[in-house]
Amino acid sequence: MSRKVQRSEVCADCSAPDPGWSSINRGVLICDECCSVHRSLGRHISIVKHLRHSGWPPSLLQMVQTLASNGANSIWEHSLLDPAQVQSGRRKPNPQDKVHPTKSEFIRAKYQMLAFVHKLPCRDDDGVTTKDLSKQLHSSVRTGSLETCLRLLSLGAQANFFHPEKGTTPLHVAAKAGQVLQAELLVVYGADPGAPDINGRTPIDYARQAGHVELAERLVECQYELTDRLAFYLCGRRPGDLDLSELAKAAKKKLQALNNRLFEELAMDVYDEVDRRENDAVWLTTQNHSTLVTERSAVPFLPVNPEYSATRNQGRQKLARFNAREFATLIIDILSDAKRRQHGKGLTSPTAQSKPHIPRRLVEECGV
Incomplete structure (x- = not known):
């Protein structure tokens, strides 16, 4: 759902007017x-x-x-x-x-490099600093001060921090307090809507029990963001358009042989590639033959993530070589295999850990 932006806004990085x-x-x-x-x-x-x-x-x-x-x-x-x-x-x-x-x-x-972010005084034990920041975050999310929580996250507070005394995560606190925007921020930074508290209740449970129905529904959407977005990406494609070659069938068998961890990593990487392709389409649409559409402004494949292995980064970049039909086939296979694994270990979402969820309507439309 698109919204208009106030015309008085300027770019945060260069102060150009009307940022898009x-x-x-x-x-x-x-x-x-x-x-x-x-x-x-x-x-x-x-x-x-x-x-x-x-x-x-x-x-x-x-x-x-x-x-x-x-x-x-x-x-x-x-x-x-x-x-x-x-x-x-x-x-x-x-x-x-x-x-x-x-x-x-x-x-x-x-x-x-975070070169301009306020630096905390040096301490001997970085773990203590992170824990202190995370405890502050745990307390702050019950209020409406988004900037305070973003500042804590920028300094190293952990969105999925489990408070040893409280037995909950920051998302549990935000959900109980009905702080919708805080919940959005926490999820963006990796908070898990399906994380259990000390008694096994999730933030979704907290929101429902506190009467925050819309927040609970939104947290469910966040929990299943990965598979939902892959399914939405395919909705315009017919099953007959998919690649059913022997090579594709062999690739599907390899996919099914992956252990859960590698399968989850592949699903997350494909999600990132979907995001790259969708942003590419928007980028080209909005530029309208602008001089910005150059090789230097293009993002031809997923950038390297230093937290991943060289092998995984190479595999992520190879996803850009798939044409539309091949990529759609890969997504269909991932959704199908996620459904097959549904009763086993959950599928990781882009920011959190959750069970694989295949929306029935979307699956039927996409032919999975």
């Missing part, structure tokens, strides 16, 4: 040029989405717009607000500056 994109996990709005750099960083650094041409869950869009209007950008540019930084020559790009190297170097420093 958002970085969901950073809580900022960005222009086309800066978005091209964000996309090249990968979803593990910046999750981008077009504000007017992409589908939005209303509460997720509200979360982003609330953070943007309340100054979330100051979290990522904390040290730049110091007058001494201006005197030292470090400055923020202008709209007229070149994308490469001026804007790209600044954006990489800002979000990838």
Whole structure:
């Protein structure tokens, strides 16, 4: 669901007027040029989405717009607000500056290196610091202060932190308090809607028991985001369009032979590739023969994620070689195998751990 953005907004990275994109996990709005750099960083650094041409869950869009209007950008540019930084020559790009190297170097420093984020005093035990931050997050999510929670997350607080004394995670607290936007932020940062508390109850259970029906339904959507999105991606394709060659059949057998961990990793990687392809389509639509559509602004394959092995990164990048029919076949196979594994270990969502869920209506439409 698309929404209009206030015209007074400017790009968080270069101050260009009327930004068309958002970085969901950073809580900022960005222009086309800066978005091209964000996309090249990968979803593990910046999750981008077009504000007017992409589908939005209303509460997720509200979360982003609330953070943007309340100054979330100051979290990522904390040290730049110091007058001494201006005197030292470090400055923020202008709209007229070149994308490469001026804007790209600044954006990489800002979000990838976190060069301008407020640094905590050094301590001997980083684990204690993370635990302290996570406890603060656990307490803060019951309020409406999104910026406070984003700041804690930027400093290293864990969205899935299990409070040893309380027996719950931050998402349990937000769900019980009916804090919809806090729940959206936590899920973006990896909180699991299906995580049990000390008594086995999930955040979804907490929301339902507190009478927050819409929040409970939204958390269910988040829990099954991976398989739902793959299924939606296929809805316009006919089963007859799929590749049923001997090579495809052999690939399906290999897929079925994967252990659950490798299968979950593949499903997550395919989800990221779906996101790349959908953003590519929106990008090309919105540029309208602009000079921004160049080889340097394109994202031809998934960027490297340093947290993954070299083998997995190579496999992720090879997904870009699949044509539309081959890629659709792969998704159908993943959905089918997820259904087969339904009674075993759950399928990981892009941000959380959950059981594989295949929407019946979508499965029927897609021929799974």
